[in-house]
Amino acid sequence: MDVELVGLFRDLVRLETELWNRVEVTVQQAHGVPLAWLEIMQVVAATEGCRVLDIARAMSITVGGASKVVDKVEAAGWCRRNPNPTDGRSNLIQLTEPGVGLLAAADVTFSAALATFVGAAASADELAQMSSTLRRLRQHLHRNTRVVGRPATVGVAAQPIQTVC
Numbered sequence: 344m345d346v347e348l349v350g351l352f353r354d355l356v357r358l359e360t361e362l363w364n365r366v367e368v369t370v371q372q373a374h375g376v377p378l379a380w381l382e383i384m385q386v387v388a389a390t391e392g393c394r395v396l397d398i399a400r401a402m403s404i405t406v407g408g409a410s411k412v413v414d415k416v417e418a419a420g421w422c423r424r425n426p427n428p429t430d431g432r433s434n435l436i437q438l439t440e441p442g443v444g445l446l447a448a449a450d451v452t453f454s455a456a457l458a459t460f461v462g463a464a465a466s467a468d469e470l471a472q473m474s475s476t477l478r479r480l481r482q483h484l485h486r487n488t489r490v491v492g493r494p495a496t497v498g499v500a501a502q503p504i505q506t507v508c
Contacts, residue, residue, distance in 0.1 A: 369456040
């Protein structure tokens with residue numbers, strides 16, 4: 344079976360946009376936070392000694408972009424930056440107590456939205472296969488794409504990819 348890759352690309356991009364928008368509305372209506380903030384908070388909660396660089400890598404975004412979102416989450420009181428005791432050039436980010444509570448509640452809403460918008464549309468086997476395929480495609484990109492300013496690296500996970508326009 345031949346796959347029309349341009350059509351596949353468009354479907355993936357449109358799916359990401361439409362899914363993001365629907366999940367964001369659901370989370371924002373219930374908890375008053377943008378989905379990007381929730382994703383930052385999820386990374387902080389899951390990463391011991393979390394730095395902005397860790398967030399950027401986990402989310403495949405630039406360090407500057409990650410720092411700007413952390414600034415907003417911090418200004419809202421959901422996280423704080425503390426000096427890194429082992430590296431004075433960076434800060435460690437941690438959720439505040441209210442941030443932990445918000446994350447716990449918002450994660451329930453987030454999971455329910457995904458179950459509604461994705462889980463209800465395909466079988467568990469189909470979703471597992473899709474997840475495996477998407478992970479493999481991302482790994483291929485990371486192995487075979489030159490990151491601006493650096494040569495392509497093999498086996499480096501979740502490096503932010505920047506294009507030059």
